[in-house]
Amino acid sequence: MELMKKLLGISLVLCFALNSYAQDENKDSVNVMPETYLLDLKGNKVSTEEIKNHGKPFILTFWASWEKKSLLELNNIHEVFKKWHKETGVKVYAISIDDPETYDKVKDYSKKHKWEFQVLIDDKSHFEREFKVKGIPHTMLFDGDRQLIWQKHEYSSGDEEDLHDVLLKLSKKVKVNNEKN
Numbered sequence: 001m002e003l004m005k006k007l008l009g010i011s012l013v014l015c016f017a018l019n020s021y022a023q024d025e026n027k028d029s030v031n032v033m034p035e036t037y038l039l040d041l042k043g044n045k046v047s048t049e050e051i052k053n054h055g056k057p058f059i060l061t062f063w064a065s066w067e068k069k070s071l072l073e074l075n076n077i078h079e080v081f082k083k084w085h086k087e088t089g090v091k092v093y094a095i096s097i098d099d100p101e102t103y104d105k106v107k108d109y110s111k112k113h114k115w116e117f118q119v120l121i122d123d124k125s126h127f128e129r130e131f132k133v134k135g136i137p138h139t140m141l142f143d144g145d146r147q148l149i150w151q152k153h154e155y156s157s158g159d160e161e162d163l164h165d166v167l168l169k170l171s172k173k174v175k176v177n178n179e180k181n
Contacts, residue, residue, distance in 0.1 A: 031148045034130035038095065038120040041107050046120055048127060055144035056089035057170050059163070062128060062138040064097050065105040070137035073155040077163075078115050084164060088171040092117035097128050097136060141166055 037045045052058065061077070063070030074094055077084075084090050094117055096106045103121060110119045122128050131140070134153065141150040141163060150166045152159060 033142070033146045034127065036126040036130060038127060039123050041110070041119055041121075051093055052146055053089065053091040053144065056091070057144060057149070057167060058091040058093065058142050059167075060093050060095055060140045060142065062095050062097055062122075062131075062133050062136050064136055065102050065109050066098070067136050069155045071109070072157065073137045073139065073160065074115065075113060076157065076160050078113060078117070080160060080164065081116055084167065088167055090167055090171075094119045095127060096121045097125060097133075139163065141170070143170060 033048055033051060036048050038048065040046050051060070059077070061070070061074060063074055065071070077092060081092060094110070094115065096103075096119065098106050098121065100123065106119065106121060131138075137155045138153050139151065139155070139159075140148055143149050149170055150163070152163070
């Protein structure tokens, strides 16, 4: 009987420890848009409250001018952006985490490639920290209520197809809900 009590006690301690660990893991995910400021390409402050798409989904992707995979991802998204926008109304925000010394590269690169999405600069890395971005590229999909739906760290060619699939499912879900109302 004494052994059973000890085993039960150990089991309870393990359950509490695992529960505590699971709660700590959930602290790493931010599901709502943090409030801070970013810079546009002219150096003007932009509140993150302005990052929205009037009830339609939007994509945030953290990138840097010196990180090749993030540039590849953004260029690939640029190639399909018109189609995605036509299908879903999606908007894309490319959030640069470049240092002030490379802001000109951010401007030049996005202008040279004629990106049709808004490029913003996280000049103090507040936005990046709030989302607990641990590396780039880091891409997130939000619904029309600004709730995080999907995210992916890193990039391999073709990952934009996975994002497109999730975007289409989200768009269909929104359309079905709107038709019910």
